[in-house]
Amino acid sequence: MADVTTVAVPTETRPGERRVAxxxxxxxxxxxxxxDVRVQAGAGVAANALDQAYRDAGASVVDGDVMAGADVVxxxxxxxxxxxxxxxxxxxxxxxxxxxxxLDKVKAAQEAGVTWLSMELxxxxxxxxxxxxxxxxxxxxxxxxxxxxxxxxxxxxPMLMTAAGTVKPAKVVVLGAGVAGLxxxxxxxxxxxxxxxxxxxxxxxxxxxxxxxxxxxxxLDSLEGAGGYxxxxxxxxxxRQRDLLTPYIAAADAVITTAAVPGRRxxxxxxRQMVETMGPGSVVIDLAAESGGNVEGSVxxxxxxxxxxxxWGALNVPxxxxxxxxxxxxxxxxxxxxxxxxxSVVTMDFEDEILDGACVTHDGEVRFAPAxxxxxxxS
Amino acid sequence: MADVTTVAVPTETRPGERRVAxxxxxxxxxxxxxxDVRVQAGAGVAANALDQAYRDAGASVVDGDVMAGADVVxxxxxxxxxxxxxxxxxxxxxxxxxxxxxLDKVKAAQEAGVTWLSMELxxxxxxxxxxxxxxxxxxxxxxxxxxxxxxxxxxxxPMLMTAAGTVKPAKVVVLGAGVAGLxxxxxxxxxxxxxxxxxxxxxxxxxxxxxxxxxxxxxLDSLEGAGGYxxxxxxxxxxRQRDLLTPYIAAADAVITTAAVPGRRxxxxxxRQMVETMGPGSVVIDLAAESGGNVEGSVxxxxxxxxxxxxWGALNVPxxxxxxxxxxxxxxxxxxxxxxxxxSVVTMDFEDEILDGACVTHDGEVRFAPAxxxxxxxS
Numbered sequence: 188m189a190d191v192t193t194v195a196v197p198t199e200t201r202p203g204e205r206r207v208a209x210x211x212x213x214x215x216x217x218x219x220x221x222x223d224v225r226v227q228a229g230a231g232v233a234a235n236a237l238d239q240a241y242r243d244a245g246a247s248v249v250d251g252d253v254m255a256g257a258d259v260v261x262x263x264x265x266x267x268x269x270x271x272x273x274x275x276x277x278x279x280x281x282x283x284x285x286x287x288x289x290l291d292k293v294k295a296a297q298e299a300g301v302t303w304l305s306m307e308l309x310x311x312x313x314x315x316x317x318x319x320x321x322x323x324x325x326x327x328x329x330x331x332x333x334x335x336x337x338x339x340x341x342x343x344x345p346m347l348m349t350a351a352g353t354v355k356p357a358k359v360v361v362l363g364a365g366v367a368g369l370x371x372x373x374x375x376x377x378x379x380x381x382x383x384x385x386x387x388x389x390x391x392x393x394x395x396x397x398x399x400x401x402x403x404x405x406x407l408d409s410l411e412g413a414g415g416y417x418x419x420x421x422x423x424x425x426x427r428q429r430d431l432l433t434p435y436i437a438a439a440d441a442v443i444t445t446a447a448v449p450g451r452r453x454x455x456x457x458x459r460q461m462v463e464t465m466g467p468g469s470v471v472i473d474l475a476a477e478s479g480g481n482v483e484g485s486v487x488x489x490x491x492x493x494x495x496x497x498x499w500g501a502l503n504v505p506x507x508x509x510x511x512x513x514x515x516x517x518x519x520x521x522x523x524x525x526x527x528x529x530x531s532v533v534t535m536d537f538e539d540e541i542l543d544g545a546c547v548t549h550d551g552e553v554r555f556a557p558a559x560x561x562x563x564x565x566s
Numbered sequence: 567m568a569d570v571t572t573v574a575v576p577t578e579t580r581p582g583e584r585r586v587a588x589x590x591x592x593x594x595x596x597x598x599x600x601x602d603v604r605v606q607a608g609a610g611v612a613a614n615a616l617d618q619a620y621r622d623a624g625a626s627v628v629d630g631d632v633m634a635g636a637d638v639v640x641x642x643x644x645x646x647x648x649x650x651x652x653x654x655x656x657x658x659x660x661x662x663x664x665x666x667x668x669l670d671k672v673k674a675a676q677e678a679g680v681t682w683l684s685m686e687l688x689x690x691x692x693x694x695x696x697x698x699x700x701x702x703x704x705x706x707x708x709x710x711x712x713x714x715x716x717x718x719x720x721x722x723x724p725m726l727m728t729a730a731g732t733v734k735p736a737k738v739v740v741l742g743a744g745v746a747g748l749x750x751x752x753x754x755x756x757x758x759x760x761x762x763x764x765x766x767x768x769x770x771x772x773x774x775x776x777x778x779x780x781x782x783x784x785x786l787d788s789l790e791g792a793g794g795y796x797x798x799x800x801x802x803x804x805x806r807q808r809d810l811l812t813p814y815i816a817a818a819d820a821v822i823t824t825a826a827v828p829g830r831r832x833x834x835x836x837x838r839q840m841v842e843t844m845g846p847g848s849v850v851i852d853l854a855a856e857s858g859g860n861v862e863g864s865v866x867x868x869x870x871x872x873x874x875x876x877x878w879g880a881l882n883v884p885x886x887x888x889x890x891x892x893x894x895x896x897x898x899x900x901x902x903x904x905x906x907x908x909x910s911v912v913t914m915d916f917e918d919e920i921l922d923g924a925c926v927t928h929d930g931e932v933r934f935a936p937a938x939x940x941x942x943x944x945s
Contacts, residue, residue, distance in 0.1 A: 205720075235720060235846035235874075316729035323730045330722060338717045341584075341614060341889035343709060345756065350695035351702045351897035354890065377724065377756050467614035468889055495614075510720035510847055511733065518730035 192222040192531055195257035198230040201264040205233035205509035206516060208261040213517040214244035221531030227253040234509035258533055261520050268295035276300035279533060281520055283307060286547045286558040287450060293558050296548040302535060303547045307449060310544040317522040322366045323515035328504040329370030332472045335499060336441040337378055341468045345379025356381045360439040362456050363446030364391040367474055371443045372398045383435060405431040429458060437464035443472045444481035452479035459483045463494035476500030571601040571910055574636035577609040580643040584612035584888035587640040592896040593623035600910030606632040613888035637912055640899050647674035655679035658912060660899055662686060665926045665937040666829055672937050675927040681914060682926045686828060689923040696901040701745045702894035707883040708749030711851045714878055715820040716757055720847045724758025735760045739818040741835050742825030743770040746853055750822045751777045762814060784810040808837060816843035822851045823860035831858035838862045842873035855879030
């Protein structure tokens with residue numbers, strides 16, 4: 188029997204996770220590369236991907252430890268350190284991995300000689316768009332959080348002309364106009380709301396307007412970070428931003444905040460006082476609740492009252508739409524896998540700036556400098 | 567002190583009811599008729615209508631029994647029989663009242679000499695459109711049930727072109743194209759779903775198409791009931807309808823059923839077998855769950871699994887969007903009140919076919935024939 192390259196898809200272990208790293212629809216794109224695909228039994232169930240569908244697509248379904256002896260492991264969330272230590276030397280793991288926040292896992296991968304590609308670290312270059320899992324999952328989160336706002340608001344989003352009179356459209360304010368924010372704008376607009384949006388990045392104004400929303404121009408000097416992400420700003424400017432935003436918040440039926448800075452605490456955009464200016468029945472969606480929150484008082488995974496507003500704290504929102512999120516994520520994984528799965532064998536070419544940029548550990552080394560520095564600083 | 571005509575708005579007593587019969591925005595339209603408006607303290611809280619807002623609008627807010635001595639009582643749900651018996655002779659009650667299902671209340675109103683106008687019985691004539699509370703509440707229910715479907719589906723409603731590939735739009739089937747069904751279609755279309763819809767009434771085909779949905783033409787002979795409502799059909803035809811609908815249901819991501827026949831058991835449109843043809847993660851919304859259900863196995867107020875589909879049984883859906891529902895309902899009540907509140911006094915003119923049609927009891931008589939017949943049959 189030839190030693191065929193094997194790609195393994197384990198069941199996710201993060202509590203509440205419903206996504207799966209590979210969906211049956213994507214199996215064929217990997218087997219076409221000459222590799223075997225092994226999926227842990229039940230791995231896709233929560234994303235409506237049944238074992239039989241994987242089999243029908245050409246994968247094998249394995250009870251128990253699917254990762255033993257695998258050449259490549261595809262996962263949504265990062266593997267636990269113990270699971271990493273159990274991998275063969277040279278195994279490639281592709282998953283989300285916040286390396287600086289997960290130094291124990293990075294260390295386990297280093298010691299085990301595992302190559303770990305972090306989907307957050309894929310460079311935001313044109314050629315890597317199809318691998319941009321932050322964007323694909325943000326698309327899901329942005330759509331869903333607008334739906335959640337609409338479902339919770341005791342009013343209509345759209346304007347309606349009825350025999351009993353005209354219903355005014357809801358006023359929605361979206362803060363942060365990255366992928367999630369723009370999709371939230373698009374979805375709220377689809378539903379007929381009047382949408383206003385704000386982002387610290389000057390370039391966002393045109394994108395906001397192109398979605399049909401009104402750009403909230405606060406006349407702060409714009410600042411834009413490296414890599415297309417918003418940078419943190421000084422406390423003084425943040426305060427001025429909050430002061431200027433307050434009247435927009437007070438007038439809104441729903442506010443959706445989507446400002447996240449990868450690997451850092453989310454900026455505080457709405458203080459408790461600002462939320463308290465909102466009317467009864469108003470809704471706030473804090474998509475950044477897991478990383479410290481854009482909204483003071485928000486709790487990830489819970490709905491809490493702040494003043495008269497209901498504040499919905501996001502917790503792994505992509506997992507709440509597991510079919511859509513898994514399909515997009517699987518497409519991202521297939522795209523990056525094509526970079527190192529060539530002619531049925533694994534070739535990890537760090538001349539490729541995508542693989543170079545995404546790689547956290549390889550062959551006993553920690554290649555991602557911030558993680559290396561954090562480990563050295565901590566030792 | 568002059569004997570001013572008084573309109574009272576009590577707190578709703580139905581469990582879970584969040585609507586209120588009159589909102590602050592509508593108070594002025596009644597006081598302009600020269601009447602006093604009295605609202606029970608806290609009556610509007612669940613619909614975000616605070617006591618102070620009523621006061622600001624010119625109503626008085628009353629602790630305790632607001633109905634004592636009132637000339638007119640406005641309510642969403644029918645009053646309990648005890649409350650009716652406590653009213654002064656000649657008091658006018660305007661509310662929803664399913665008279666044939668509520669003979670104890672009808673009897674109480676008859677004995678107390680109370681005039682009860684039932685909002686369900688307002689004739690569906692052009693002049694009464696602004697009083698059509700069945701339609702206004704169905705509008706809310708239709709909108710909301712499409713949102714609920716979207717929020718529960720693990721996929722996107724819209725088609726999306728992303729760097730990781732194209733996301734196909736969700737397939738939504740709407741059964742029943744009355745006000746609620748048409749609004750469900752409109753909302754699902756707004757969100758970008760591909761919508762197909764069916765109604766037994768031939769006239770619905772054009773309305774369905776005008777909303778941008780595909781009409782499911784089953785080639786059954788059409789039958790249309792009196793008063794613009796769908797009539798019940800023979801079991802044989804129902805069976806054929808279900809057989810022909812099954813392939814559409816099997817292919818749908820979400821099915822929304824909205825077929826209700828006022829005062830009767832809702833027709834069974836989806837058998838358990840039909841729901842079992844649907845794929846994993848699919849969603850069924852049964853808006854008729856309270857009146858027996860369009861979907862076999864649905865439970866009002868609960869979400870149950872049937873096969874691989876999640877079946878959401880509606881329970882007082884308008885109350886789940888209390889601000890919007892109360893505003894429209896209040897506008898309906900003001901419009902009908904204008905028919906009998908003239909020059910500050912109550913004038914119940916049964917020459918007016920709207921008042922005649924809506925009136926269940928008056929001056930010791932049961933005027934609504936089906937209720938009278940049911941009472942005579944039962945005595």
